[in-house]
Amino acid sequence: MNVNATLIINMIFFAAFVWFCMKFVWPHIMSAIKERQDKIAEGLAASERSQKDLELAQEKAAELLREAKQQSAEIVDSAKKRHAEIVDSAKDDARSEAEKIKNGAMAEIEQEVNRAREQLRSKVATLAVAGAEKVIERNIDEAANNDLFEKLVKEL
Amino acid sequence: MASSENVDSVGYIKHHLQNLQVCKTDDGWMWNNELADQGITNACENAGFWTFNVDSLFFAFILGALFCFSFWRVAKNAKIDNPGRWQSMVEMIVEFVDKSVKDTFHGRNPLIAPLALTIFVWVILMNMMDWVPVDLLPWVAEQTNVHVLGNEPHTSYLKFLPTADVNITFSLSIGVFLMILFYSIKVKGIGGFLGELTLHPFSSKNKFVQVLLIPVNLLMETIGLVAKPISLGLRLFGNLYAAELLFILIAILFSTGVGGFIGGFISYMGWAIFHILVIPLQAFIFMMLTIVYLSQAHEDH
Numbered sequence: 058m059n060v061n062a063t064l065i066i067n068m069i070f071f072a073a074f075v076w077f078c079m080k081f082v083w084p085h086i087m088s089a090i091k092e093r094q095d096k097i098a099e100g101l102a103a104s105e106r107s108q109k110d111l112e113l114a115q116e117k118a119a120e121l122l123r124e125a126k127q128q129s130a131e132i133v134d135s136a137k138k139r140h141a142e143i144v145d146s147a148k149d150d151a152r153s154e155a156e157k158i159k160n161g162a163m164a165e166i167e168q169e170v171n172r173a174r175e176q177l178r179s180k181v182a183t184l185a186v187a188g189a190e191k192v193i194e195r196n197i198d199e200a201a202n203n204d205l206f207e208k209l210v211k212e213l
Numbered sequence: 214m215a216s217s218e219n220v221d222s223v224g225y226i227k228h229h230l231q232n233l234q235v236c237k238t239d240d241g242w243m244w245n246n247e248l249a250d251q252g253i254t255n256a257c258e259n260a261g262f263w264t265f266n267v268d269s270l271f272f273a274f275i276l277g278a279l280f281c282f283s284f285w286r287v288a289k290n291a292k293i294d295n296p297g298r299w300q301s302m303v304e305m306i307v308e309f310v311d312k313s314v315k316d317t318f319h320g321r322n323p324l325i326a327p328l329a330l331t332i333f334v335w336v337i338l339m340n341m342m343d344w345v346p347v348d349l350l351p352w353v354a355e356q357t358n359v360h361v362l363g364n365e366p367h368t369s370y371l372k373f374l375p376t377a378d379v380n381i382t383f384s385l386s387i388g389v390f391l392m393i394l395f396y397s398i399k400v401k402g403i404g405g406f407l408g409e410l411t412l413h414p415f416s417s418k419n420k421f422v423q424v425l426l427i428p429v430n431l432l433m434e435t436i437g438l439v440a441k442p443i444s445l446g447l448r449l450f451g452n453l454y455a456a457e458l459l460f461i462l463i464a465i466l467f468s469t470g471v472g473g474f475i476g477g478f479i480s481y482m483g484w485a486i487f488h489i490l491v492i493p494l495q496a497f498i499f500m501m502l503t504i505v506y507l508s509q510a511h512e513d514h
Binding site: 059063065071075085 | 285388
């Protein structure tokens with residue numbers, strides 16, 4: 058149990074082990090731990106970043122969707138309006154066309170009527186003259202029948 | 214009968230506490246069991262300082278080398294992505310030591326943390342030798358001594374628990390003490406270190422009184438300084454020596470009949486279980502105090 062030279066030898070062992078540990082053990086293990094910590098921190102940061110990116114993208118997509126919906130509604134509205142306009146203008150066109158056709162037809166009818174009347178009138182006159190000739194042939198009392206003819210002519 | 218049994222027990226204990234030694238005597242270098250056939254049980258008893266406890270040194274070196282080799286293998290093959298079980302355990306120990314150092318030692322010195330790790334693991338490994346049954350390795354030594362070397366059975370000595378050898382614990386604590394002195398002088402300079410030893414704790418503005426106080430301060434501070442390695446070494450030695458002694462005493466119980474065997478078995482197991490606490494605790498205390506002492510050595514007032 059006495060203190061002896063064992064102490065010196067073991068102190069040399071001690072120094073050697075500490076030197077070995079400082080040179081070949083400690084730095085390698087610490088650098089491995091440090092590297093892993095860095096890697097984990099990096100991974101966590103990246104996941105946080107991508108989470109944020111995802112949120113942003115989702116927001117953007119929602120906005121785009123909203124915009125698209127609005128645009129489509131606008132397009133539908135304007136299409137409806139345009140449709141109504143086209144229908145209205147077509148109706149107007151049709152109406153004015155019909156009016157024009159009707160007016161033309163009316164004018165033609167009137168013309169035809171006038172012409173017919175003219176023709177009739179002239180025919181009646183000849184007929185009346187022929188009748189009158191026949192009457193005269195039988196009864197030469199021209200004067201007595203003349204005012205009768207006159208009346209007839211006027212009636213037409 | 215009783216007295217002879219006592220003598221047997223004392224002999225058993227003495228035998229177990231005797232180191233295998235090599236020493237320098239007047240007749241040259243010799244083993245301490247060399248002269249057993251002349252009736253001298255310990256040839257190195259009066260050899261003085263130049264005696265080597267071969268068994269302590271052997272186990273201390275084997276365990277220290279085991280620490281270095283196993284940790285070096287992990288360090289060399291350290292994986293970042295997928296650490297194995299062994300690497301995880303080593304990293305856990307390293308991080309524990311690193312945290313202890315960072316909590317206590319605020320300077321910058323790349324030596325402190327590896328030093329603390331070496332002390333912690335080496336002392337744990339050496340302390341763990343006290344779980345080896347007290348008669349196992351001495352029995353192996355005896356068989357070797359008798360059958361291989363052809364010596365008398367009672368001349369085979371082996372004390373296999375290195376930290377129960379005061380030389381081993383003191384070599385560690387004196388190593389730490391030398392580092393305390395080295396860093397005290399390196400950080401504070403010789404003047405600063407001497408000032409620390411002589412101008413505290415008592416100081417006075419009066420020059421004359423101050424000069425009178427210097428011897429008192431020097432005495433107190435020197436005692437405080439020298440107490441550090443002595444308490445460090447003796448604490449570890451005392452704990453493990455007591456552990457070994459008690460294991461030996463319990464082992465004596467085994468040969469005292471059935472009751473003694475059962476009682477011995479239970480108390481041996483209890484004492485071993487208790488050392489699950491003592492072994493790492495003593496290593497931790499040694500490491501922690503080393504860090505604290507070296508941290509104090511680095512503090513410049």
